[in-house]
Amino acid sequence: MLFIDEAYSLVDAEETGKEVIEALITAMVDHKEDTIFIFAGYYDEMRKFLEINPGIPSRIGYTFVFEDYKTDELLRIFHDQMDEAGFTISEGVDAKVKGIFEYFREMPQFGNGRFVEQLISRIISKRAERDYNNTDYSRIDECDIPEISDLIDTNSSGLRLHDPQKITDESRLRTAYHELGHAIAIYEFKPTLDMEKISICDGAMSLGRVSFKRLGRNRTEEELQNEIAINLAGRCAERVFFGNCDEGCVSDYESAVEISKNMIEKYGMCDIGLTKPEDLLREADRQATKVIQKYQTCIEKIAEELIKGKEFSGEEFAEYVKKYSD
Structure with missing residues (x-):
């Protein structure tokens, strides 16, 4: 099996990308009986990937679209990972975390599980800064959850995001x-x-x-x-x-x-x-x-x-x- 993640990166690779794609098409023909080829990536970018050479979509037998996690599903992932890390969640945390998920879910290339991991990392860091010597370090309170505006400031997507606190x-x-x-x-x-x-x-x-x-x-x-x-x-x-x-x-x-x-x-x-x-x-x-x-x-x-x-x-x-x- 050959698994190529972020296959759309070949689109912008100019001549090198074209050569790789042509080689892949040849390999898909020569090894169609003994090799499974899997191309993965974000939906919109993968559509562009399929358009760069007609030989690719004609040789792909199945296409699977994985939908983004819903807000409640993200919240369950959040709880599972926090439990696994040994943290307890105080009242009020769920509502604030859910609001963060609802806000960022509509972004292109939303990270799903990866976003949850990044958010947890921010929460743990903020918890440590608030009260490092507290014996009940394992408890996460509402004040440990970063504000959406703080997450916007550190957003690395390059996208222009609305700050809900500044919406008139x-x-x-x-x-x-x-x-x-x-x-x-x-x-x-x-x-x-x-x-x-x-x-x-x-x-x-x-x-x-x-x-x-x-x-x-x-x-x-x-x-x-x-x-x-x-x-x-x-x-x-x-x-x-x-x-x-x-x-x-x-x-x-x-x-x-x-x-x-x-x-x-x-x-x-x-x-x-x-x-x-x-x-x-x-x-x-x-x-x-x-x-x-x-x-x-x-x-x-x-x-x-x-x-x-x-x-x-x-x-x-x-x-x-x-x-x-x-």
């Missing part, structure tokens, strides 16, 4: 309007996206999210145009309610640009007068803004509920839209 009410309201812009556009256009939930949270990477699943079929030209509008609807909502949009809209805009480019350059789709990606983006922006203005009062009402902590399923959201639109 205005930021939460802007987030609510932004996410509702996406949600109301999905509701209005009824595209190949099926909305599952909309919520506001104090997460590491985002303050809110609209989760959805894509319906399994090819999209028409109109549906792709609607998806561009859906991607832009968050920033359009910010402009309607605040008069501007912030830099948090960048990923939405990038997705909209990618779809518009694919429509023109890859799929050969274009209406008369809409022959450039910029044309599609402008038209989608106009459509999204029109939808936001149509449901403006409804969005304001639902935003009040989101700010209070309510989460909406797709069905609940549709019911609220009908309720406030009547």
Whole structure:
């Protein structure tokens, strides 16, 4: 068996990486009867790895996706490792540790068990600094758990993370309007996206999210145009309610640009007068803004509920839209 961890690192290895991949493909053919080849790594990076040479995915028989641990599962791992190390947990620790897990779980390349180990190391170090001579050194109290802001300061991922202690009410309201812009556009256009939930949270990477699943079929030209509008609807909502949009809209805009480019350059789709990606983006922006203005009062009402902590399923959201639109 040949196990290659972080196989995606070969993607950035330039000529050396290409040579290794070509050698691997040859080996996968020559030794398919007597050798098992396993390529492992983070999901998004592995997708890129599979795209660099068509010979690789065609020779991989099985693909397994291991989901991140859920918060409760991480908490159980935390308890198991603390018990094994001889520590006892005081009241209040679980809630604080759980909050840390919930905050950092959404980060790309979240370390799962490794993150738990790193957190425990920080906790033990902080415990020692607090009271080194205490005879009950084995007890971990709530004050021994580092603050999220402290963990952000020592974060080595290079990602820009939100500090929950610095999130303002205005930021939460802007987030609510932004996410509702996406949600109301999905509701209005009824595209190949099926909305599952909309919520506001104090997460590491985002303050809110609209989760959805894509319906399994090819999209028409109109549906792709609607998806561009859906991607832009968050920033359009910010402009309607605040008069501007912030830099948090960048990923939405990038997705909209990618779809518009694919429509023109890859799929050969274009209406008369809409022959450039910029044309599609402008038209989608106009459509999204029109939808936001149509449901403006409804969005304001639902935003009040989101700010209070309510989460909406797709069905609940549709019911609220009908309720406030009547």
